Amino acid sequence: MNTKLKGGIRRLKSEWDIHLMIWPGILLLFVFCYLPMYGVLIAFKDYNLYRGFADSPWVGLKHFRMFFHSPDFWMIMRNTLVVSLLKLLISFPAPIILALMLNEVRKIAFKRVIQTVSYLPHFMSWVIVGGFVISMLSVDNGSINILLMKLHLIDEPVNWLSKPSYFWGILIGSNVWKDIGFSSIVYLAAIAGIDPHLYEAAAMDGAGRFRQIRSITLPSIMPVILIFLILAIGNVLNAGFEDILILTNNGVNAIVRDVSDVIDTYVYRTGIQTQRYSYASAVGLFKSVISVGLLIGANRLSRRFGQSLW
Amino acid sequence: MKKKSKWLGLAAVSLALTTSLSACGSGSGDTGTSGDIPAKNAASQSGPFKLGSEPVNFTMYPNYDWLTLEPWGQDPQTQWITDNLKVTVTPIQSGGAAKQKFSTMLATDDLPDVILMDRGSDVEKLRQAGKLVALDDYYNKYPNLKKWMGEETINMLRSSDGKIYQVPNWYTTSANGNGGYLINRKVYKELGSPKLESFDDLYNYLKQVKAKYPDMIPFETDIEGQGVQIMTSGFKEGFAPSWIGERGVPSGDKFTSLFTDPVFNETMKFASKLFREKLITQDTLTQKREQVDEKLANGRVAVYSAYSVLEPKVMDANTLLRAKDPDNGYEVIWPLHKDGVDKTKVYPNSYNRLGWNVNVITTTAKNPEGIFAYMDWLTSPEGMSTMYFGPKGKYWNEMDSNQYPVLTDKWFNTSQEIKDKEKLGGYAYVGNTTYLDTMKMANDKKMKPEQRRWDNTQQANVTWKTSQDLTPFINLDPASDSEEGIAKTAVDDIYKKYFAQALFAQSDAEVDTILKKANDEAMSQGYQKLLDYKTAQWKKNLEQMQAK
Numbered sequence: 001m002n003t004k005l006k007g008g009i010r011r012l013k014s015e016w017d018i019h020l021m022i023w024p025g026i027l028l029l030f031v032f033c034y035l036p037m038y039g040v041l042i043a044f045k046d047y048n049l050y051r052g053f054a055d056s057p058w059v060g061l062k063h064f065r066m067f068f069h070s071p072d073f074w075m076i077m078r079n080t081l082v083v084s085l086l087k088l089l090i091s092f093p094a095p096i097i098l099a100l101m102l103n104e105v106r107k108i109a110f111k112r113v114i115q116t117v118s119y120l121p122h123f124m125s126w127v128i129v130g131g132f133v134i135s136m137l138s139v140d141n142g143s144i145n146i147l148l149m150k151l152h153l154i155d156e157p158v159n160w161l162s163k164p165s166y167f168w169g170i171l172i173g174s175n176v177w178k179d180i181g182f183s184s185i186v187y188l189a190a191i192a193g194i195d196p197h198l199y200e201a202a203a204m205d206g207a208g209r210f211r212q213i214r215s216i217t218l219p220s221i222m223p224v225i226l227i228f229l230i231l232a233i234g235n236v237l238n239a240g241f242e243d244i245l246i247l248t249n250n251g252v253n254a255i256v257r258d259v260s261d262v263i264d265t266y267v268y269r270t271g272i273q274t275q276r277y278s279y280a281s282a283v284g285l286f287k288s289v290i291s292v293g294l295l296i297g298a299n300r301l302s303r304r305f306g307q308s309l310w
Numbered sequence: 311m312k313k314k315s316k317w318l319g320l321a322a323v324s325l326a327l328t329t330s331l332s333a334c335g336s337g338s339g340d341t342g343t344s345g346d347i348p349a350k351n352a353a354s355q356s357g358p359f360k361l362g363s364e365p366v367n368f369t370m371y372p373n374y375d376w377l378t379l380e381p382w383g384q385d386p387q388t389q390w391i392t393d394n395l396k397v398t399v400t401p402i403q404s405g406g407a408a409k410q411k412f413s414t415m416l417a418t419d420d421l422p423d424v425i426l427m428d429r430g431s432d433v434e435k436l437r438q439a440g441k442l443v444a445l446d447d448y449y450n451k452y453p454n455l456k457k458w459m460g461e462e463t464i465n466m467l468r469s470s471d472g473k474i475y476q477v478p479n480w481y482t483t484s485a486n487g488n489g490g491y492l493i494n495r496k497v498y499k500e501l502g503s504p505k506l507e508s509f510d511d512l513y514n515y516l517k518q519v520k521a522k523y524p525d526m527i528p529f530e531t532d533i534e535g536q537g538v539q540i541m542t543s544g545f546k547e548g549f550a551p552s553w554i555g556e557r558g559v560p561s562g563d564k565f566t567s568l569f570t571d572p573v574f575n576e577t578m579k580f581a582s583k584l585f586r587e588k589l590i591t592q593d594t595l596t597q598k599r600e601q602v603d604e605k606l607a608n609g610r611v612a613v614y615s616a617y618s619v620l621e622p623k624v625m626d627a628n629t630l631l632r633a634k635d636p637d638n639g640y641e642v643i644w645p646l647h648k649d650g651v652d653k654t655k656v657y658p659n660s661y662n663r664l665g666w667n668v669n670v671i672t673t674t675a676k677n678p679e680g681i682f683a684y685m686d687w688l689t690s691p692e693g694m695s696t697m698y699f700g701p702k703g704k705y706w707n708e709m710d711s712n713q714y715p716v717l718t719d720k721w722f723n724t725s726q727e728i729k730d731k732e733k734l735g736g737y738a739y740v741g742n743t744t745y746l747d748t749m750k751m752a753n754d755k756k757m758k759p760e761q762r763r764w765d766n767t768q769q770a771n772v773t774w775k776t777s778q779d780l781t782p783f784i785n786l787d788p789a790s791d792s793e794e795g796i797a798k799t800a801v802d803d804i805y806k807k808y809f810a811q812a813l814f815a816q817s818d819a820e821v822d823t824i825l826k827k828a829n830d831e832a833m834s835q836g837y838q839k840l841l842d843y844k845t846a847q848w849k850k851n852l853e854q855m856q857a858k
Contacts, residue, residue, distance in 0.1 A: 140605060254803075255595065274799045
């Protein structure tokens with residue numbers, strides 16, 4: 001123990017300059033990430049902006065109780081889980097499939113074009129994408145309705161955005177469209193790192209295209225997929241915020257609220273917009289605790305398969 | 311090796327220094343804005359503050375997402391004010407996130423000198439926190455606000471401690487408003503100009519439109535179903551569409567539930583029928599303003615109803631359509647009504663004497679009296695004329711006996727485009743509605759018909775005549791973190807949801823079920839407490855209006 005400590009000090013002395021380089025980083029992390037965390041305490045207070053943090057009274061778990069007893073609680077939890085599971089089920093594998101498909105494209109120029117075109121939407125903000133979606137799906141002058149009418153597939157325009165049954169489809173669809181290209185970049189990079197000899201050997205053994213994907217490409221990029229899966233599971237309670245808010249016209253299109261309201265939109269509407277910061281923090285804290293739990297659980301599970309974040 | 315590590319150490323030290331310095335940087339810096347005023351004693355001086363005697367610089371923050379102040383001194387009016395009155399306003403912008411900005415300013419105790427904001431709980435909270443300057447002495451010392459506002463309005467603005475902290479914007483003693491119904495003149499004429507007075511007439515007319523013009527939107531309600539709300543005014547004499555926003559209806563001597571109100575019920579049934587038969591735009595809850603503007607500009611709307619049918623974009627659309635075809639364009643019609651309702655008592659519009667919102671002067675201000683003196687000047691005929699017609703000598707040289715500026719030929723010969731560039735009307739944030747409106751109408755009368763502004767004519771003919779005074783019903787909203795406030799948030803949510811459902815309902819019976827469900831749910835969230843609060847406030851307003 002003593003010698004270990006001595007050795008440590010000696011190393012610190014000889015490498016002081018290198019240590020000095022990490023200290024600013026740690027300091028910044030502490031000041032900007034950990035120090036502000038005391039603010040979480042307002043979840044247990046009746047925080048009043050005009051009285052300030054110190055003078056606001058402690059109220060214990062009042063805000064948590066209020067949230068759990070709110071008539072919308074189960075609806076919000078259901079929507080949050082359904083929307084994120086749908087995202088996990090569809091938005092998560094979609095870029096992997098795109099990457100696999102792009103990998104099989106022979107013509108480099110074509111591949112480049114597809115790649116560029118598919119990842120461009122990622123750089124557009126949700127406000128713009130939402131604007132597209134809303135105007136395309138409108139009843140008056142919406143291009144989708146006009147197209148379907150011209151093809152005689154429907155007799156009169158469909159009110160896409162106001163039918164609760166379509167909402168999840170539209171939400172997931174626009175999410176996939178926006179992010180599929182960008183998310184596939186990581187997988188394409190992983191695929192590019194696979195030793196080509198493996199494919200040659202497999203081809204010699206008579207493996208076809210699909211067999212090669214199944215037996216070589218997928219296993220090789222599995223570590224990357226798993227890491228992203230763990231992160232995605234940690235995000236299960238982040239069902240989305242901007243996308244939902246914009247597609248429901250900032251909540252005005254309340255006809256779909258029963259399927260569109262998730263934790264974050266609820267917090268925004270009832271907490272932030274009405275300056276009930278304590279309530280908003282309580283719900284946010286609840287969400288974070290569950291998310292951390294899920295993340296740890298998923299990581300444990302995947303450690304069994306020999307992959308984990310830490 | 312040794313040499314290299316020395317360099318590395320030096321680099322590390324400088325890196326550490328710069329990062330830590332930049333981290334601290336944001337804390338210091340801008341503390342105040344108006345450093346050069348030795349003003350504290352100005353407030354205690356006995357004589358009125360003379361504008362121009364010393365510079366008055368202050369910061370102003372409008373607490374609205376959508377309101378961006380123009381830079382000061384970039385147009386003839388504000389330039390003239392700085393040169394002659396030595397007043398300089400430094401705008402502070404909300405950047406589209408007013409609530410967050412306001413909260414941040416409070417939390418850091420870094421308030422601007424003047425805030426333009428809605429009356430009500432936020433003002434009250436600022437007052438309770440001791441952040442506002444009481445203006446009673448100033449109101450007595452300076453002539454204009456007192457004269458134009460009138461004693462009753464001043465009383466209404468008093469806080470619960472009996473003092474007055476607010477300077478109103480667009481206060482008035484005469485009716486105004488821009489809400490109602492517009493019709494497409496061309497379509498109306500082509501369909502043989504049928505009688506269009508009652509809701510039955512409307513229904514038949516809309517059906518005709520739909521049959522003959524499949525690409526047209528028979529009834530455009532603007533965003534959030536505004537047109538539906540306007541229709542409530544026609545189902546009962548004196549019913550104000552603003553009860554919907556109030557989420558309660560005054561009936562007898564107290565506020566009652568909106569969801570059980572017969573007028574609201576009947577309106578929703580009618581609207582739902584129109585919606586079902588696709589006579590109302592199906593996008594009313596999803597569309598953006600721009601989509602509405604586009605439909606109007608392309609003449610694809612037969613009847614249009616909204617809280618303001620005289621917005622600049624609507625005027626543009628009207629000008630555009632009339633330029634192509636003089637028979638086209640839009641016109642405001644007398645508000646529609648149910649059979650049996652007296653049409654002279656249908657009021658889609660309302661106004662209150664206090665106007666739109668208020669300016670408050672915070673304790674941060676170095677020279678509150680100077681600021682007040684400027685506001686008092688701004689609301690005077692001279693101030694208003696300067697703001698709306700440029701400084702004296704630009705478009706006017708003298709005032710007539712009514713204190714209206716006599717506009718020169720230059721005013722009439724200058725195109726609207728150039729006037730728009732001069733930002734006329736910007737910074738008129740102590741708006742004196744009565745003066746400006748009567749002046750506008752007086753000027754309009756002197757003009758030839760083709761010189762008259764379309765919107766002024768519509769206002770004079772219809773919208774101002776169909777407006778009622780709702781001054782006793784101001785400030786009915788509780789603070790958002792109070793028990794009633796939390797109930798209000800819940801009721802707002804419930805309203806939005808069930809309004810949408812009722813509009814989409816398939817039958818009258820379904821509307822009944824939906825509204826009943828809305829009422830039950832609202833009551834379980836403390837709706838009654840909210841209604842009681844509103845009743846109490848209303849009573850208090852009535853008392854205050856009579857008080858001296």
